[in-house]
Amino acid sequence: MQCVVTGGNVKVLAKAIHSLSRIGDELYVEPQEDGVSFSLQLTVFLCRYSIPDGRNFRCKIAIKSVQSVFRSLATLEKTVEKCHIELNEQKDRLTFTLHCKHGLLKTHNLSYQDSESLQAVFNKDTCTNEFRAQPRVLVDTVAHFPPSLEEVTVTVSDERMWVRNHVEDETERSKAMLTELCLASDEFDHFVVKTPNSVTFCLKEFRGLLVFAESSNLPVSMYFDEPGSPVVLSVTDGVLEGNFVLATLSDDPSLPKNKTGSIAHAPPSPPPDDFMNDDMDSYLIAMDTSVASGPSTAGPSASTLTDPCTSKLPEANHRTRTHSEEEEEEMEDGSERPPNKKFRSLFFGSVFPPSPKMSTQPVTTQEVLASDSEDES
């Protein structure tokens, strides 16, 4: 296998390698029909490409070795004219040859290990939810999360996307700081939701991709179906296509579940950005009622909660969408979540048991407290 990368594409390849190094330690190199794939999961289309036999071959190489070939991005841009990549199976070597200015030739012979062909099973075209945004939008979003955060949950409705930090344990959830951001569909270049849903995936890998996308100024596309199926993040320009396939948590009780997948079960759609209606009273009463009419707090079954809310109190639900503007954290769609829990963390320190008696309480007189540390009873 031999291929040549010329000119500015060498820098793109180098940036891609550096970006991948933030995600993993090993690089899988696989010649394909139309390019060489450096996974996870990056496919580079090159100018000239030849493969002597069509045999399927894949090798594994420590990413630090490849990074040492493209060490300094600044000098790369100034001095490298082209990069020649050759796979020599007999000698077990992957050779990168950089042709630089002033007649300087840099040759790196890297040893690799054979590896089985790994292909993540995914098909972007069949995903029901599809988004595309400028990298800046997403970079600004993830900037709000601490660097140590492992996973984020992305929830989508037909008009909005919420991004919040994922907290593993139920018990920890009450003690942890929850950060949530809401992006309206107009912040995206493309926003299609056929299956309102939530997925949880690794933030570290996401950040790595965003670094690459931002430095290359490429929009980021996101595709997913449902929790358990992978989320695919994609960046592409004419020459290069990068697909990052991230696994998602398959079952998370805290995530809103959409049993039927139809829009009927989606949150009731109010006038989207109507934050002017600041009627706390009705809101509180509405929430209270929705708690009372639902099942016990133990097993949140979103659809059963949704129906009473939707059918009995459409107006109240409309108000659930309003927010006091000083609240930094946007209220998630209450009808799809165990409402009392969410409710508690945003407005009140006390727990609202599912009792009809509560609806008569003058809730407005209660103090607005930060989330308390009591367990939900």
Added chain:
Amino acid sequence: MPLSTQSQDDEEHYVLVASLDNARNLSNILKAITFKDHAVFTATPNGLKVTVEDSKCLQANAFIQTEIFQEFTLKEDLVTFQINLTVLLDCLNIFGGNAVAGTSTALRMCYKGYGYPLTLFLEEGGVVTVCKINTQEPEEPMDFEFCSTNVTNKVILQSESLKEAFSELDMTSDVLQITMSPSQPYFRLSTFGNSGNAHYDYSKDSDMMELFQCTMTQTNRYKMSLLKPSTKALALSCKVSVRTDNRGLLSQQYLVRNDDGQICFLEFYCCPDEEVEEE
């Protein structure tokens, strides 16, 4: 000026007096060879030579010719002493190491001879400091017997391109292999590290190559640890000459321009690793 108030007697006793308006013209060059604490100073009518050695395998020499000094008085043909180079540099930078625009430290270096300390008079902005540094019995520097008649291969390169190569060298490699040949690959630097090997090839037709005189194909390996000190000299230099002799001994000569545009030389000799492959 305070420095001129020295008594006439003292002046007569000094076997060596060297003055510089800008002490950096000496300290910058000496910084490039400070890989060991001690150095041997040798003063001859040609100027000052400072030698640093490591384990009899590596020797560095800094040459500061008489013309660089504002005053250079030598009462004997050869004056030599050993001194702690780190201490000397600390003294030369006593007014602060960082260069402040428009100011410079003036230096007057005086030596009375065997057994006497080296006296430094340093002045900046009207403030004078006097430093006396003890000298030691000079050790005889190694004579590698490297002479131009035994030189088999020689190249002169512009430092810019070598700087880039050296900054990228795989430091997990124990050795740096240098291949010089009248045919391909002409001038090659190779490393053998954990992830594989790497080669940096300089074509003889490269515009960075100022001189290319190779008579035979030679491949020699040198310990990376012995070549590392020369990277400081490379950083200061604008040109470098690389020569090997029939024994594979490596000679690197660096041309350095000081603050005033004057030329000084740095020279490194390095012994090859035991197995010398000569093709």
